[in-house]
Amino acid sequence: MANYRVGLETRERILDATRTLLAEDGIEGITLKRITTMADVGVGSFYNLFDSKEAVVFEVVRQALDAVDPHPGSSEGDTLEDLIDAFVTFMTGSSTIARIYLQLAGLGLTDEAIAARVLRSHRRRVQRFSAACRRDDPSLTPDAARERAETIMAALTGLGLTALIDPGFDMRAHADRLVGRGGQPGNIGSPSAPPV
Amino acid sequence: MANYRVGLETRERILDATRTLLAEDGIEGITLKRITTMADVGVGSFYNLFDSKEAVVFEVVRQALDAVDPHPGSSEGDTLEDLIDAFVTFMTGSSTIARIYLQLAGLGLTDEAIAARVLRSHRRRVQRFSAACRRDDPSLTPDAARERAETIMAALTGLGLTALIDPGFDMRAHADRLVGRGGQPGNIGSPSAPPV
DNA sequence: ATCAACTTTGAACGGACGTTCCAATTCCGC
DNA sequence: GCGGAATTGGAACGTCCGTTCAAAGTTGAT
Numbered sequence: 001m002a003n004y005r006v007g008l009e010t011r012e013r014i015l016d017a018t019r020t021l022l023a024e025d026g027i028e029g030i031t032l033k034r035i036t037t038m039a040d041v042g043v044g045s046f047y048n049l050f051d052s053k054e055a056v057v058f059e060v061v062r063q064a065l066d067a068v069d070p071h072p073g074s075s076e077g078d079t080l081e082d083l084i085d086a087f088v089t090f091m092t093g094s095s096t097i098a099r100i101y102l103q104l105a106g107l108g109l110t111d112e113a114i115a116a117r118v119l120r121s122h123r124r125r126v127q128r129f130s131a132a133c134r135r136d137d138p139s140l141t142p143d144a145a146r147e148r149a150e151t152i153m154a155a156l157t158g159l160g161l162t163a164l165i166d167p168g169f170d171m172r173a174h175a176d177r178l179v180g181r182g183g184q185p186g187n188i189g190s191p192s193a194p195p196v
Numbered sequence: 197m198a199n200y201r202v203g204l205e206t207r208e209r210i211l212d213a214t215r216t217l218l219a220e221d222g223i224e225g226i227t228l229k230r231i232t233t234m235a236d237v238g239v240g241s242f243y244n245l246f247d248s249k250e251a252v253v254f255e256v257v258r259q260a261l262d263a264v265d266p267h268p269g270s271s272e273g274d275t276l277e278d279l280i281d282a283f284v285t286f287m288t289g290s291s292t293i294a295r296i297y298l299q300l301a302g303l304g305l306t307d308e309a310i311a312a313r314v315l316r317s318h319r320r321r322v323q324r325f326s327a328a329c330r331r332d333d334p335s336l337t338p339d340a341a342r343e344r345a346e347t348i349m350a351a352l353t354g355l356g357l358t359a360l361i362d363p364g365f366d367m368r369a370h371a372d373r374l375v376g377r378g379g380q381p382g383n384i385g386s387p388s389a390p391p392v
Numbered sequence: 393a394t395c396a397a398c399t400t401t402g403a404a405c406g407g408a409c410g411t412t413c414c415a416a417t418t419c420c421g422c
Numbered sequence: 423g424c425g426g427a428a429t430t431g432g433a434a435c436g437t438c439c440g441t442t443c444a445a446a447g448t449t450g451a452t
Contacts, residue, residue: 004398004449026306028224032440042401044443049399053440099305105357106302109295110222119361151351151370154358158350161301165315174347200419200428228410238431240413245429249410 002049011049013039018060023096026103027057061114064100065121069128080132080179084156088175091160102161122153129153152178198245207245209235214256219292222299223253257310260296261317265324276328276375280352284371287356298357318349325349348374 002011017038021030032053036046050056068090078086091098108118129149134140140148155178163171198207213234217226228249232242246252264286274282287294304314325345330336336344351374359367 001398006449007399010399024306026303028303029306031438033438042399043441044402045400047441103302103305105361106299107222107224109299109360110220110225115361122358122362147370147373150358150365151355151373154354154370155347155351156354157357158352158354159347161353162318162346162350164305165301165311166318169346174343174350177343177347197428202419203429206429227408229408238429239411240432241430243411 007049010039010041010045014041014046014049014056015060015063018056019063019096019100022057022060022103023099027107030057058113060100061104061117064097064104065117067094067097068101068121069125076128076131078128078132080129080136080152083129083132084152084175084179087156087160088172091163092171095164098160099164102157102164105157105161125153126150203245206235206237206241210237210242210245210252211256211259214252215259215292215296218253218256218299219295223303226253254309256296257300257313260293260300261313263290263293264297264317265321272324272327274324274328276325276332276348279325279328280348280371280375283352283356284368287359288367291360294356295360298353298360301353301357321349322346 002008014035017035018030021034021038030053032043032046035053035056036043039046046056050059068087090101104114104118108115126146126149129152130142130145133145133148133152134142137145156175159171159174163169198204210231213231214226217230217234226249228239228242231249231252232239235242242252246255264283286297300310300314304311322342322345325348326338326341329341329344329348330338333341352371355367355370359365
């Protein structure tokens with residue numbers, strides 16, 4: 001399957017259509033007819049290139065989970081700020097894939113296969129974030145860094161959800177406050193920090 | 197519809213079954229047959245009590261959104277700690293409804309009707325949280341309180357998601373750190389707070 | 393130019409879905 | 423305990439779903 005040029009192009013058109021439909025209407029709204037119509041492809045061609053409808057959905061899901069990690073496999077020198085920036089850009093920029101990514105969080109709760117993938121991706125990200133935390137503040141113990149990483153990631157996910165649901169929500173501004181940027185008082189974690 | 201005692205009981209059994217199935221398998225996994233089988237009710241009886249499958253799902257969704265607000269309509273004197281505690285208890289305790297609530301966040305991204313409900317519920321909660329923030333720290337401006345409330349709520353939602361996906365994740369411990377409890381350094385917002 | 397491998401197409405199929413309908417039964421105020 | 427209203431159950435219906443299949447067309451190495 002998909003050894004000729006035309007086959008690969010068709011495969012790409014199908015993936016594009018699936019990605020668009022998944023972001024617009026979610027997994028429950030996706031049908032084979034809608035995919036093949038939008039991709040301008042016969043049903044038979046679809047089954048020549050993918051084993052099932054589930055297969056193409058999983059492929060898109062896999063890509064979405066990968067996309068949340070900026071330049072994965074790089075030299076591992078990211079600042080915590082870099083990681084947060086990358087996530088905010090991912091969320092506010094490529095909203096197509098971002099919507100899919102956040103749907104997965106909810107869907108992973110019920111679908112075991114998806115839950116496993118989400119959890120694996122989550123654990124990888126915790127590693128990167130906690131490493132960045134220790135680079136940021138070398139005095140942190142590994143455990144403390146991991147906890148801090150998980151809290152920051154959770155907050156980012158929640159902020160991303162809010163941003164996609166509430167139009168006009170300024171995710172970047174809120175994300176900046178997570179690590180104390182912006183110079184204003186009132187950050188999470190220091191509610192009644194003594195002034196001066 | 198539902199004027200006799202038996203009718204009301206049947207209605208309740210259908211709602212229970214829908215709630216359970218929704219939490220276990222999500223909205224995409226729910227079918228009329230499964231609902232009626234689990235509720236031990238004929239299909240005709242179902243349509244005697246509800247207009248459609250969608251109607252009963254919406255009813256459960258409405259209840260789930262209401263349930264996230266602790267004792268709503270009370271005297272409005274909650275501490276920020278109270279609100280956070282209530283949310284953590286809601287998430288870690290009643291996982292059936294909690295799962296539905298978090299699915300809604302993801303589903304609301306695609307279904308307009310659900311998105312509207314979720315957004316409305318969200319706005320109400322922001323009000324309560326930001327009022328608590330100002331009670332906590334009267335020096336906050338209304339805007340600053342609202343921003344702080346939204347960040348805390350986002351972090352709570354994200355933590356809840358992590359808790360449901362990652363077994364063994366200690367949500368309460370992480371939530372406590374959101375407002376600086378626990379006495380340990382390294383809270384979000386004060387990454388490099390000077391020790392001593 | 394040849395030809396095997398690859399690709400395309402849409403009709404056809406079986407199953408699952410939500411909903412309708414109505415005869416039989418049960419409920420409960422009188 | 424009578425009688426109208428509410429409730430019950432499940433067969434039947436039309437629709438839409440994912441998938442299969444075989445025949446026709448296209449590709450590209452030789």
